[in-house]
Amino acid sequence: DAGVIQSPRHEVTEMGQEVTLRCKPISGHDYLFWYRQTMMRGLELLIYFNNNVPIDDSGMPEDRFSAKMPNASFSTLKIQPSEPRDSAVYFCASRPPGTLMTEAFFGQGTRLTVV
Amino acid sequence: AQSVTQLGSHVSVSEGALVLLRCNYSSSVPPYLFWYVQYPNQGLQLLLKYTSAATLVKGINGFEAEFKKSETSFHLTKPSAHMSDAAEYFCAVSLNNAGNMLTFGGGTRLMVKP
Numbered sequence: 001d002a003g004v005i006q007s008p009r010h011e012v013t014e015m016g017q018e019v020t021l022r023c024k025p026i027s028g029h030d031y032l033f034w035y036r037q038t039m040m041r042g043l044e045l046l047i048y049f050n051n052n053v054p055i056d057d058s059g060m061p062e063d064r065f066s067a068k069m070p071n072a073s074f075s076t077l078k079i080q081p082s083e084p085r086d087s088a089v090y091f092c093a094s095r096p097p098g099t100l101m102t103e104a105f106f107g108q109g110t111r112l113t114v115v
Numbered sequence: 116a117q118s119v120t121q122l123g124s125h126v127s128v129s130e131g132a133l134v135l136l137r138c139n140y141s142s143s144v145p146p147y148l149f150w151y152v153q154y155p156n157q158g159l160q161l162l163l164k165y166t167s168a169a170t171l172v173k174g175i176n177g178f179e180a181e182f183k184k185s186e187t188s189f190h191l192t193k194p195s196a197h198m199s200d201a202a203e204y205f206c207a208v209s210l211n212n213a214g215n216m217l218t219f220g221g222g223t224r225l226m227v228k229p
Contacts, residue, residue: 004158033216042221043205056216091158095217100209101147101166104217106158 004107006092012113018080021110024073025094033104034067034077035091043091049075082114119208121220129228134193136223138180138206141187147209148189149217150180154202162204165189176200201227 005024013019025032033048047057052069060067064083069075079086089111093104122137140146147166151159163174170182180191191204206220 031216043219045216045218048216093159101164103149103161103164106151106160108158 004092004094004105006090006107006110008110009108010111010113012115013082015083015114016081017114018078019082019086019112019114021077021090021092021112023075023077023092023107025075025092026096026105027073028096029094029105030072030097031095031104032069032075033093033095034075035093036088037091037109038088046077079112082112084114087112087114119206119218119220121204121206121223123223124221125224125226127226127228128196130198131195134178134191134196134200134225136191136204136206136225138189138191138220139187140189140206140208142208145184148180148182149207149209150174150178150189150191151205151207151219152176152202153205153222159205162191196225196227198227198229201225 007022030051034046035043036046037043044059046059047067048055049069065079067077089109091106091109093106095104096102118141120139128134149164150162152162153159162178163172163180165172165182173179178193180189182189203222203224205222207217209217
C-alpha cells in the first residue's frame with residue numbers, strides 16, 4: 001500500500017483565494033483525521049470522519065474551513081477565503097477499524113503558505 | 116478528558132548519550148499510548164505503542180518506553196543517541212470513549228550534538 005497520500009505537497013496562494021487540500025486514506029481504513037501543525041500551536045486536530053461521516057469538527061477554527069469525505073477513498077479540506085494566519089502544514093491521517101490500540105497513519109503533509 | 120503532557124519542548128544531548136523524553140498522561144482508566152517521530156519535512160511515523168500487553172515496549176531505531184501506571188508516565192528512552200535521531204517526538208493517547216481519536220502532546224524537539 002502506498003500509504004496516506006496528500007496533495008499538493010506545497011501550496012502558495014494569495015490571501016482571499018480558495019485553497020483545497022486533498023487526501024487519499026489507506027484502503028480499508030474507516031477513520032480519517034485532518035490535523036494542522038504550526039510552531040505556535042503544535043499539532044491540532046481539526047476534524048475527523050468515521051465511515052465518511054464527520055464525527056467531531058470542534059477543532060475547525062472558523063467557518064472559512066470546511067471538510068468533506070464523499071467516499072471512502074477521498075477527502076478534502078477547503079479554506080475559503082484563505083488568510084495569512086492559515087499558513088501551516090496540514091496532515092491527513094487514517095486509522096483502521098477495530099480497537100483503540102491501532103495507530104493512525106500519517107501522510108506527508110501539505111505545506112500551505114498564504115501571502 | 117484525556118490529555119498528554121510532554122515536559123520540555125526542546126531536549127539537547129550529545130551523540131552517544133542517553134535520550135530521555137518525558138510524557139505524562141491524565142486518565143482515570145488505562146489508556147493506549149503511542150510515540151511518534153517526525154523528521155524534517157516529513158509526516159509522523161509510529162515509533163512504538165503501549166497496548167497493555169507489556170509495560171516495557173520496544174520500538175524501532177533502538178527506542179523503548181516504559182508504562183508506569185503509578186506515575187501516569189510513558190517516557191521514551193534510547194541508551195545511545197545518534198545524529199540521525201534528531202527529530203520531533205510526539206506522545207499520544209487513545210482512550211476508550213465514544214470518539215476514536217488520538218490526542219497528541221505538544222511535541223519535544225530532540226537535538227543531537229556531535
